[in-house]
Amino acid sequence: AQSVTQLGSHVSVSEGALVLLRCNYSSSVPPYLFWYVQYPNQGLQLLLKYTSAATLVKGINGFEAEFKKSETSFHLTKPSAHMSDAAEYFCAVSFFGNEKLTFGTGTRLTIIP
Amino acid sequence: GAGVSQSPSNKVTEKGKDVELRCDPISGHTALYWYRQRLGQGLEFLIYFQGNSAPDKSGLPSDRFSAERTGESVSTLTIQRTQQEDSAVYLCASSPTGTGINYGYTFGSGTRLTVV
Numbered sequence: 001a002q003s004v005t006q007l008g009s010h011v012s013v014s015e016g017a018l019v020l021l022r023c024n025y026s027s028s029v030p031p032y033l034f035w036y037v038q039y040p041n042q043g044l045q046l047l048l049k050y051t052s053a054a055t056l057v058k059g060i061n062g063f064e065a066e067f068k069k070s071e072t073s074f075h076l077t078k079p080s081a082h083m084s085d086a087a088e089y090f091c092a093v094s095f096f097g098n099e100k101l102t103f104g105t106g107t108r109l110t111i112i113p
Numbered sequence: 114g115a116g117v118s119q120s121p122s123n124k125v126t127e128k129g130k131d132v133e134l135r136c137d138p139i140s141g142h143t144a145l146y147w148y149r150q151r152l153g154q155g156l157e158f159l160i161y162f163q164g165n166s167a168p169d170k171s172g173l174p175s176d177r178f179s180a181e182r183t184g185e186s187v188s189t190l191t192i193q194r195t196q197q198e199d200s201a202v203y204l205c206a207s208s209p210t211g212t213g214i215n216y217g218y219t220f221g222s223g224t225r226l227t228v229v
Contacts, residue, residue: 009153034217043117043204044156046217090155099144100169101218103155 002027002095006104014112019063019078021107023091026072032094033074034101035065039087047089050074061085086111115139117221119205125227126195134190134224138207143185146208146218149174151201159203162188195228202226 007022025031033050048059055067061084065076076089091104118137126132138145147159158172162182173179177196182188192199202225206218 006155036220041222043220043222044206045220049217092156099161099163100146100158100172101148101156102158103148105153105155 002031002093002102004091004093004102004104006089006091006107008107009105010108010110012110012112013081015083016080019076019081019085019109021076021089021091021109023065023074023076023104024072025074025093027093027095029096030067030069031096033065033067034092034094035059035063035074035076036090036092037061037087038090038106044090047076081109081111083111083113085109117205117207117219119203119221119224121224122222123225123227125229128197128228129194131191131193132195132226134192134203134226136188136190136205136207136221138186138188138205139219141185142207142209142219144208145182145188146206147180147188147190148204148206149201150204150223156204159190192226195226197228200226200228 003026005024035047036044037047038044048057050057050067058064063078088106088108090106092101120135143164145162148156150156160180161169177193180190202223204223206220208218
């Protein structure tokens with residue numbers, strides 16, 4: 001069955017350090033992949049998406065993600081964390097081009113000053 | 114409007130009561146989605162409207178849940194005889210026709226439902 005897994009419900013990094021949030025999917029065909037961010041008391045905001053074009057995808061706020069078919073992964077990275085990056089991050093997948101998204105359970109990112 | 118608007122932002126209800134949650138999509142967006150986010154969990158798909166097509170109700174968890182949409186505008190999610198496990202944030206999203214998976218979805222801020 002198709003699924004998406006986010007490893008680590010909580011991640012803490014120091015300001016200026018590398019941010020790495022992990023997302024793996026399970027599917028027989030490459031899906032469409034998304035990362036969303038949710039700031040406190042706000043709706044989900046699209047960070048970036050992979051839709052079968054370039055495997056390295058750049059998004060807003062300095063984030064990027066790389067689609068690795070061999071690893072069935074779509075990890076989110078940012079070279080240098082900023083205090084404003086503190087939020088909850090969700091990986092989401094569309095299987096077979098379906099309009100319905102399957103979301104991971106989310107990773108809460110905390111930035112340590 | 115400029116974004117997806119949901120009301121109320123917070124709702125506290127007694128177990129067994131019915132509740133209605135409202136979503137105003139972005140003007141011109143033909144696709145509308147409802148998701149549920151329970152504490153510590155990911156978003157669960159509930160229902161999807163696309164224009165005048167029959168809605169995809171495959172995510173509704175029980176017959177206590179129903180949703181309607183008038184044309185390509187407002188949608189209402191109704192939960193009858195609420196139970197404590199219905200406590201969650203209910204999120205609405207919209208997208209232009211058939212482009213959600215290509216361009217992403219615009220989400221509202223959600224309605225936090227607490228059943229006591």
